[in-house]
Amino acid sequence: MADSSAFARLHSFRLHPEGRKFVAIFAVITLGLFLIWAPLGWIGLGLTGWCALFFRDPQRSVPQVPGLFVSPADGLVQMIRRVPTPPELGMQAAEATRISVFMDVFDVHVNRAPIAGTLTRIAYVPGKFLSASLDKASSDNERNGLLITLPDGREVGVVQIAGLVARRILCWAQTGQQLDTGERFGLIRFGSRVDVFLPDGVAPLVTEGQRAVAGETVLADLANATPRLARTI
Numbered sequence: 001m002a003d004s005s006a007f008a009r010l011h012s013f014r015l016h017p018e019g020r021k022f023v024a025i026f027a028v029i030t031l032g033l034f035l036i037w038a039p040l041g042w043i044g045l046g047l048t049g050w051c052a053l054f055f056r057d058p059q060r061s062v063p064q065v066p067g068l069f070v071s072p073a074d075g076l077v078q079m080i081r082r083v084p085t086p087p088e089l090g091m092q093a094a095e096a097t098r099i100s101v102f103m104d105v106f107d108v109h110v111n112r113a114p115i116a117g118t119l120t121r122i123a124y125v126p127g128k129f130l131s132a133s134l135d136k137a138s139s140d141n142e143r144n145g146l147l148i149t150l151p152d153g154r155e156v157g158v159v160q161i162a163g164l165v166a167r168r169i170l171c172w173a174q175t176g177q178q179l180d181t182g183e184r185f186g187l188i189r190f191g192s193r194v195d196v197f198l199p200d201g202v203a204p205l206v207t208e209g210q211r212a213v214a215g216e217t218v219l220a221d222l223a224n225a226t227p228r229l230a231r232t233i
Contacts, residue, residue, distance in 0.1 A: 016057040016110055018170065018187055026051045050105075054189075057110045060215035062182030067222035069114045069202075070182055071212035072158055073194040075103040078133060080204050085197055086138075088123035089147045091155050096197040099204055099219055101212050102133055103192055111186045112215045113148065113179040114196050115156055115222075121147035122175055129162055137161055138195060144169045144186070148179060150199070150222075157197030160188055182215035 015023065026048040034041030062070060071077075079100040085091040103109055127142040142162040149155055160169050171186035179185060188194075198204070202220045206212065212219070 014057045014059070015052060016055045016187065018055060018189075020055075022055065023048060023052050054105065054109065056108055057184075058108060060112070060182060060213070062112075062180075062215045063218060066116070068181065068218050069156075069196065069198065069220040069222075070112065071101055071206075071214050071217040071219055072111050072114045072196060073101045073103050073109075073212070074107040074214045075101045075193075075212060077206050077208055077210045077212050078102040078193070079135065080206070080208055081135070083138070086123075086143075086145050086157055086159055088125050089121060089145045089157050089159075091147065091157055091197070093155070093200050096157065096200065097202070097204060098138070099196045099198065099206065100138070101194050101196075103188070103194070108214060109188050109192070110184055110214065111158075111160060111188065111194055113173075113181060113183045113185055114158060114219065115148065115150070116181045117148040117150045117156065117179060119146055119173055119175055119177045119179055119185075120149045121145075122171060122173070123147075124169075127162075129164055133163075133193070137163070137193065142169065144171050146171070146173065146185070154199040156199060157195070159195040159197075160186055161193040161195065162188065163192040 030044030030048050033044040081098050083098045085093055085096050123145040125143050128140045130137050130141055144160045146158040162169055168189045173185040198220055205218055205220050
């Protein structure tokens with residue numbers, strides 16, 4: 001049974017088109033290394049395999065329940081904070097609950113829409129390449145923000161953040177596009193973070209330190225939203 005399962009995973013392996021040129025470059029370099037010295041070639045072969053795994057794009061079982069927020073990325077739920085919303089997105093709310101999912105170089109890096117809605121704004125901001133695990137990476141690093149407007153008018157922010165190794169943020173979605181929950185919209189090379197800014201009153205259903213799977217792990221539920229109470233002293 002284990003062998004059959006492993007064969008099924010190998011048979012269903014899908015390489016994202018963005019990764020084909022990188023795998024080809026690694027393969028050519030590996031061939032040259034084998035010609036120079038076999039041990040170097042084996043190292044190159046391992047790196048080629050890692051490159052193929054980095055750009056893998058597996059199918060995911062996206063929950064079909066309306067109103068669920070799913071993780072936009074594979075990785076670690078690193079931070080859950082109440083923070084100011086990204087100014088470049090011009091969100092109606094001044095503050096929101098932010099869920100940050102950190103991707104290391106071994107995670108799948110294809111990003112997915114956390115919830116269905118209309119993509120009403122895309123805002124790219126150049127910046128630094130600090131470690132994506134730092135809180136200030138949200139404001140200092142190169143990033144690409146997406147504003148998703150829900151049918152009831154509420155807004156959701158999604159921000160792709162470059163990290164130490166990442167030097168390229170890709171987003172193939174377009175303004176005005178209707179996104180489905182779990183739909184692929186972008187990719188980041190090579191190690192990074194994705195932040196989700198929830199609508200007011202929507203509580204996270206994940207905890208810091210939890211592993212998330214893009215398109216499958218439920219982050220929050222609109223059905224559990226409650227009006228935000230005024231802070232008392």
